[in-house]
Amino acid sequence: MKYCSSCGSLVARRKPAGDSRERWICDVCNTTHYQNPNIVVGCVPQQDGKILLCKRAIEPRYGFWTVPAGFLELGESIAEGAARETMEEACARVKVGHLFASVDVVDAGQVHLFFTGELIGGHAVGEETLETAMYSEAEIPWDDIAFRSGTFALRKYFEDAGRNNGVHIHTVRRNRQSTD
Amino acid sequence: MKYCSSCGSLVARRKPAGDSRERWICDVCNTTHYQNPNIVVGCVPQQDGKILLCKRAIEPRYGFWTVPAGFLELGESIAEGAARETMEEACARVKVGHLFASVDVVDAGQVHLFFTGELIGGHAVGEETLETAMYSEAEIPWDDIAFRSGTFALRKYFEDAGRNNGVHIHTVRRNRQSTD
Numbered sequence: 001m002k003y004c005s006s007c008g009s010l011v012a013r014r015k016p017a018g019d020s021r022e023r024w025i026c027d028v029c030n031t032t033h034y035q036n037p038n039i040v041v042g043c044v045p046q047q048d049g050k051i052l053l054c055k056r057a058i059e060p061r062y063g064f065w066t067v068p069a070g071f072l073e074l075g076e077s078i079a080e081g082a083a084r085e086t087m088e089e090a091c092a093r094v095k096v097g098h099l100f101a102s103v104d105v106v107d108a109g110q111v112h113l114f115f116t117g118e119l120i121g122g123h124a125v126g127e128e129t130l131e132t133a134m135y136s137e138a139e140i141p142w143d144d145i146a147f148r149s150g151t152f153a154l155r156k157y158f159e160d161a162g163r164n165n166g167v168h169i170h171t172v173r174r175n176r177q178s179t180d
Numbered sequence: 181m182k183y184c185s186s187c188g189s190l191v192a193r194r195k196p197a198g199d200s201r202e203r204w205i206c207d208v209c210n211t212t213h214y215q216n217p218n219i220v221v222g223c224v225p226q227q228d229g230k231i232l233l234c235k236r237a238i239e240p241r242y243g244f245w246t247v248p249a250g251f252l253e254l255g256e257s258i259a260e261g262a263a264r265e266t267m268e269e270a271c272a273r274v275k276v277g278h279l280f281a282s283v284d285v286v287d288a289g290q291v292h293l294f295f296t297g298e299l300i301g302g303h304a305v306g307e308e309t310l311e312t313a314m315y316s317e318a319e320i321p322w323d324d325i326a327f328r329s330g331t332f333a334l335r336k337y338f339e340d341a342g343r344n345n346g347v348h349i350h351t352v353r354r355n356r357q358s359t360d
Binding site: 004033098 | 181182183185186187188198200213214215218219252255257258259268279282284293344345346347349351
């Protein structure tokens with residue numbers, strides 16, 4: 001950030017009064033521009049004991065497999081976002097279930113929230129997808145999963161075996177991982 | 181948003197190629213400025229069967245009671261954010277427990293995530309707080325809780341009675357509510 005998005009003046013980096021962190025501040029129109037983590041919402045759509053994965057047609061991780069997931073948009077709930085991403089990436093309708101995993105991808109400034117889901121009907125490639133496929137647990141291409149958050153979510157999904165055991169929380173940082 | 185925060189030029193509102201939504205776009209430096217929901221993290225700190233609430237010293241809802249909560253910052257996990265907010269607002273250390281409630285505050289562009297917690301030691305007023313107090317379930321000032329998300333979280337907290345029953349999900353919109 002270099003310019004104020006409200007008035008176009010140059011911004012400065014410093015702590016506002018009463019704040020403990022530096023922010024981008026515009027001294028011309030007195031606006032503080034906060035920057036905060038984004039939410040990624042995803043879903044593990046299940047049907048007849050298999051789950052739906054998508055092979056990515058975009059970077060990062062082109063050609064790797066992922067659960068349907070993407071950035072939450074303004075105006076939708078997290079469950080609506082998970083369903084929308086599943087439709088966009090895999091042309092698939094889901095009945096969204098319970099929230100079962102939350103991964104802090106700290107260095108990317110993201111929190112990834114994963115729901116269970118029941119796939120209703122079929123699936124097909126969306127614009128950002130090369131291929132969609134149904135996998136049993138034994139068939140999951142673990143070495144070709146796009147992101148560590150997705151690997152964590154899939155492992156916990158199968159460990160839960162359909163039960164709601166609460167949310168499994170995990171933190172991913174560039175050079176280390178921690179789980180509780 | 182009116183100006184590009186990268187180069188200071190005027191931005192335009194339209195759908196980027198391959199996108200389904202309008203975004204703020206800078207045609208001078210080719211930057212798309214996405215706007216997405218923010219995360220609020222909170223905690224219900226418990227000690228000896230009572231929970232800690234804070235009376236707000238800031239707007240909105242000055243003088244109303246809230247569980248310690250605030251915006252997640254870049255560089256921290258959601259559990260770390262909940263602990264930090266509890267320290268800032270109530271000068272209280274907590275051992276963060278499990279995630280038990282998620283409220284989509286859709287019209288505000290926020291998702292509120294609430295953890296259980298164990299209060300370690302005492303509490304005192306932080307900068308944004310007029311008063312801190314420990315309440316039993318029977319003593320909760322239900323009519324003076326600051327936000328609907330907090331009311332929902334507190335109700336589910338007491339319904340759970342210490343058990344991890346998974347995450348209770350709720351959506352708040354300006355003129356209607358829905359729960360699953």
